[in-house]
Amino acid sequence: MASGSVSSRLLGQIPLVTLLVLCAATALMTDRFLSPVNLNNILVQSSIMAVIAIGMTFVIIGGGFDLSVGSTAALSGCVAAMVMLEAGIGAGVVAGILAGALVGLVNGIVIAYLRVNPFITTLGTMVLVRGLVFLITGGAPIEGDYGLPSAFVGFGSARFLGLHALVWVPIVLLLVLSWVMHATPFGRHIYATGGGREAAYLSGVPVARITASTYVICGALAGVAGVMLAARLQSGQPTAGEFYELTAIAAVVLGGAALHGGEGTLYKSVIGVFIMIVLGNSLNLLNVDSYWQRVAIGVVIIAAAAADSLRSKR
Amino acid sequence: MSQSVGPESRSTSSPAEADRDAVRVRGLCKVFGATRALDQVDFTVAVGEIHALVGENGAGKSTLIRILSGIHQADSGSIHVAGRPARFGSPREAIAGGIVTIPQELRMVPAMSIAENLMLGSLPLTRRLGVLPAIDRRRMNDEAREQLARLNLDVDVRAPIRTLSFAEQQLVAIAKALRRQCSVFILDEPTAALEAREIDRLFAVLARMKADGTAIIYISHRLDEIVALADRCTVLRDGRVVTVRERGQFEIADLIEAMTGRVTADEAADTRPPGPELLAEQTKDAPIQLHAGQTLGIAGLLGSGADLKVRGLFGAGPAPVSVRAANGGATLLKRPGDAIAQGIGLVPGTRSLGLIMNQSVRDNILLPNLFQIGSIFRIDRARADALVNEMMDLMDIRPRRPDIRVGSLSGGNQQKVILAKWLARRVSVLLLDEPTHGIDIAAKMHVHALIRRFTHDGGGVLVSSSDLGELARLCDSVLAMRERQIVGRVERADGMNEARLRAALERTR
Numbered sequence: 136m137a138s139g140s141v142s143s144r145l146l147g148q149i150p151l152v153t154l155l156v157l158c159a160a161t162a163l164m165t166d167r168f169l170s171p172v173n174l175n176n177i178l179v180q181s182s183i184m185a186v187i188a189i190g191m192t193f194v195i196i197g198g199g200f201d202l203s204v205g206s207t208a209a210l211s212g213c214v215a216a217m218v219m220l221e222a223g224i225g226a227g228v229v230a231g232i233l234a235g236a237l238v239g240l241v242n243g244i245v246i247a248y249l250r251v252n253p254f255i256t257t258l259g260t261m262v263l264v265r266g267l268v269f270l271i272t273g274g275a276p277i278e279g280d281y282g283l284p285s286a287f288v289g290f291g292s293a294r295f296l297g298l299h300a301l302v303w304v305p306i307v308l309l310l311v312l313s314w315v316m317h318a319t320p321f322g323r324h325i326y327a328t329g330g331g332r333e334a335a336y337l338s339g340v341p342v343a344r345i346t347a348s349t350y351v352i353c354g355a356l357a358g359v360a361g362v363m364l365a366a367r368l369q370s371g372q373p374t375a376g377e378f379y380e381l382t383a384i385a386a387v388v389l390g391g392a393a394l395h396g397g398e399g400t401l402y403k404s405v406i407g408v409f410i411m412i413v414l415g416n417s418l419n420l421l422n423v424d425s426y427w428q429r430v431a432i433g434v435v436i437i438a439a440a441a442a443d444s445l446r447s448k449r
Numbered sequence: 450m451s452q453s454v455g456p457e458s459r460s461t462s463s464p465a466e467a468d469r470d471a472v473r474v475r476g477l478c479k480v481f482g483a484t485r486a487l488d489q490v491d492f493t494v495a496v497g498e499i500h501a502l503v504g505e506n507g508a509g510k511s512t513l514i515r516i517l518s519g520i521h522q523a524d525s526g527s528i529h530v531a532g533r534p535a536r537f538g539s540p541r542e543a544i545a546g547g548i549v550t551i552p553q554e555l556r557m558v559p560a561m562s563i564a565e566n567l568m569l570g571s572l573p574l575t576r577r578l579g580v581l582p583a584i585d586r587r588r589m590n591d592e593a594r595e596q597l598a599r600l601n602l603d604v605d606v607r608a609p610i611r612t613l614s615f616a617e618q619q620l621v622a623i624a625k626a627l628r629r630q631c632s633v634f635i636l637d638e639p640t641a642a643l644e645a646r647e648i649d650r651l652f653a654v655l656a657r658m659k660a661d662g663t664a665i666i667y668i669s670h671r672l673d674e675i676v677a678l679a680d681r682c683t684v685l686r687d688g689r690v691v692t693v694r695e696r697g698q699f700e701i702a703d704l705i706e707a708m709t710g711r712v713t714a715d716e717a718a719d720t721r722p723p724g725p726e727l728l729a730e731q732t733k734d735a736p737i738q739l740h741a742g743q744t745l746g747i748a749g750l751l752g753s754g755a756d757l758k759v760r761g762l763f764g765a766g767p768a769p770v771s772v773r774a775a776n777g778g779a780t781l782l783k784r785p786g787d788a789i790a791q792g793i794g795l796v797p798g799t800r801s802l803g804l805i806m807n808q809s810v811r812d813n814i815l816l817p818n819l820f821q822i823g824s825i826f827r828i829d830r831a832r833a834d835a836l837v838n839e840m841m842d843l844m845d846i847r848p849r850r851p852d853i854r855v856g857s858l859s860g861g862n863q864q865k866v867i868l869a870k871w872l873a874r875r876v877s878v879l880l881l882d883e884p885t886h887g888i889d890i891a892a893k894m895h896v897h898a899l900i901r902r903f904t905h906d907g908g909g910v911l912v913s914s915s916d917l918g919e920l921a922r923l924c925d926s927v928l929a930m931r932e933r934q935i936v937g938r939v940e941r942a943d944g945m946n947e948a949r950l951r952a953a954l955e956r957t958r
Contacts, residue, residue: 319828320820320825330806334806336765
């Protein structure tokens, strides 16, 4: 991948440098940034978004795009909550993740086998799934008469080895999936499919199956994020996860993945997530008007995309 | 190394003679990073002269052309155009200075009309209702028609340009250049995608431009064309001018020797009897039967369907193809994976279809071999590294750096990476589509040598090419293909040469 020269290695570390500069600047401007409560907050917020962004990175490296992850997270949270109330925590968690994988499978089949444009397909499923969520919940949060099982809700606030339990989910996923990306034929096939679909096909890569599976992974991870969100919110919220797709895509681009596919690294997308979350957090702490916050985040997204395009021109 | 005679003798020419020079380049140098792309290059093109520029890839042809057309700027040296010093800061300035380039890849807007494409950049305007600026369509179409008529191209100029063949689009590009009153005309590999008839038409146009006093700089890998066409020929090697020869003073062999710096001898083709059958098409007349040790050719020009035939036998055509494979059983090839499982590898005609350009040499070589060097769960790094190193040595891929992006390699080295992919897989049949298109002479010879070694070791090769000289040198047997039909067959035993192949190809059914 990287050509290995010093300059390209430095370029590759731009996301990390950006994050560190952002953190340092905020810490200098307000002492509340480094307070344990705030840092913990950032970690938990980032962990849910990181799970979505990891899935998104699979799709984008494979040359695709997924707008439906926010709706899928909401669906999974609600399905998990409903099943959990009837059949227990384990069944609820599995059902939530499966619901996400199912949405991903639909996206994957339509995009990889029917060759429909991914932007349009997932724009469709984004709206469709949100509609389904409101249909099955009737628009009200799912929390049962006495709330969700306490062991589940407890996970949303428990700590393990000093870190919030939710934070461990993306850490484990990142370790396992980074290995899949780099050390298994499946991972290399994803890079090849995104880098040159036709060339990969002519090398014997089953490109349709690979493309479809990136959407299934993305959907399943959106499902995991939805279940995490339900634990955090102590309920299945039909309105949860709005704009998550945009934040996740922005994070992946900030992390240096190419929107034309074939390039990207999972952990850098997670750094991209931290940049987005820390930026929002610091603007909050500095009492920047929330409308201006949106403007600032929009500027950052465009700047990241411009950097991507400048880099690929070199 | 032979010394340059031309430039020195001309540099002392009298002022009157210098006025006849459309372009005079002296002591041009250009350095990119650590490479000296041009080193003290002298280059002169006279008014009304067709001057060929030849050299291997990386010899400096492109750099020289890019400086003349304003894309790059020289580090030192001088350029005079029509006797006046010139220094072009951009392609626009070069065009204004009368130098127009027809690139290898034409830049047309496919959905716009022929006339619009021709006139783009200086569309005739009119004013509607006295004020509103608008394109004067009638004047645009009339003028376009007139321009194309001068090149004997009679088409409906209102039709979208994508309805024209490549050769016709090229004529439109030339017409566009002629409108700009250019005095120097640069053609970069203009015949790479043309049929014989179209080449003749292009040459007629060039002859007329030459008679009108236009200086033409002609770049081509096809040395036979240069011998037939050029008044003078400058040979570049490693950024220096090796020799400048006048018409009649050079033959193909001289040019190759000057370009590569060594004497060339064509290896004789292997004439052993063919071994067991490796691959046969399961159709009524079964024209394609490939045996071990055999090289079978398909001769066909662009659009003949030769490339589709090859792709089809790899399971990558529009419909599945049934073949008899080495084990004697019939197999239906539905997708490339099926063909690869039968020990078949494809080198596509377009290199971007053979390689993932933004990935490393290592990743590309390993791509079809991932399951062979590990399991579904794991790639064995040590075995992968060993395989990649072995292949890079075997194919002499330069630089010997597995981590470099394959897109940054030269065309010849890219082609070797594609071959390495399949040799690593130990395939028994190689399907090659235009295997040496657009790569330099040295790389071409290396690819030919690899093909011979592959068949000598018991492999079978099916090669489709529009370069008939290449087929004549390589193949034991060649099928001629036109309009998706096999129209003839030439065997080595009956005597095989380029002329016979051309005759077989042009014979009407």
